[in-house]
Amino acid sequence: MKVVHIVEALEGGVYTYFRDLSNFFGDEEINKTLETTIIYSENRNGVSTQKVNAEFSNTVNLISIDMVRKISPVKDLKSIFKLTSELRKMNPDIIHLHSSKAGVLGRIAYFFLFTKKRIFYTPHGYAFLRTDISKTSKKLYHTIEKTFQCVFGGTIIACGDTEFEIAKKIGLSKLVRNGVDIQDILQQFLPHQNSKITIGIVGRITAARNPELFNEIALRFPDFDFLWIGDGELNHLITAPNITITGWILDKKKVFKRLNTIDIYLQTSLWEGLPIAVLEAMVLQKPVIATNIIGNKDVVLHNKTGFLFDQIDELDSYFEVLKDPKTRSLFGENALQRCQELFDTNQNFKQLLDIYLE
Secondary structure (H helix, E strand, O other): OOEEEEEEEHHHHHHHHHHHHHHHHHHHHHOOOOEEEEEEEOOOOOOOHHHHHHHHHOEEEOOOOOOOOOOOHHHHHHHHHHHHHHHHHOOOOOEEEOHHHHHHHHHHHHHHHOOOOOOEEEOOOHHHHHHOOHHHHHHHHHHHHHHHHHHHHOOEEEEEHHHHHHHOOOOOEOOOOEOOOHHHHHOOOOOOOOOOEEEHHHHHOHHHHHHHHHHHHHOOOOEEEEEEOOOOHHHHOOOOOOEOOOOOOOOOOHHHHHHHOEEEEEEOOOOOOOHHHHHEEEEEEEEEEEEOOOOOOOHHOEOOOOOEEOOHHHHHHHHHHHHHHHHHHHHHHHHHHHHHHHHHHHHHHHHHHHHHHH
16 A cells, blocks of 8 residues: 655654654554655755655655745646656555645645545644634635535544544544654653753744743743743744753754753743644653643643643743642653653554554
């Protein structure tokens, strides 16, 4: 059986998802049953063929095709033509599309094959849930999702529980949660406690992560140290004197080592699919404080693995609770246990494999 994955947004958590997917489906035993190809775009920051070839399993097929995030009729038509050409060469049994742009381009390319294939689509966070776009844009994106699902059919594979509830209103849906390689991450775990509480986040400094809110929180709590592991085009919004920006760290193990040194993980996202970085922090037994949005609330159990908040003034009491090292340790243990139960990437990819083989 041949399975082709198509993704345009190969960065951040989606990059980690695909790296882990390549390792799972690149397994020698699974390869006897299922051949995996990943078609991706290099147009996102920090993504290159060299990096992908170095970090992805060498037993999956990798093809780079130019795709752009924004709507561009000329460039999109070229992408569709190239996708159609590659799909005709491979003649796959299953086409699995990831994120909104690939969901559109891939389904149009599938149409031009004029042969029936099994189609799956994982939104990784619906575009119409973004909060940095107008109501008109949200309505347009929702209409596109609904229309393309109706016209082309296929099965939506939601990456989180709330996304699953939304997906069921759009079309036939199944749930396969995002996960992380727990054993790999745990190799970087060492019990750690700072003399001054350190609060951190991992990711690109973009609108989705809401750096303005992160900065506002740091200013509100000057007695704490704050760490942003990463960098990005909105780093100029980080002005609080108690925030350190590490810059880009390309080695994932070094990222985990820095992540291991914080006391509390703070996720200030405006929107999410199901955040991989939060799962990684939970495996490293960090209590998580996160905005009460889709994705975050599917991961964080309020007052058990951390806290969810709607307003910044709620953080006064939450940080007060987490000043206690014993409480942080208990929440961290609960966080690891929750990941082991629901967010183990190998167990969740087994669910995906079973769906393919149905």
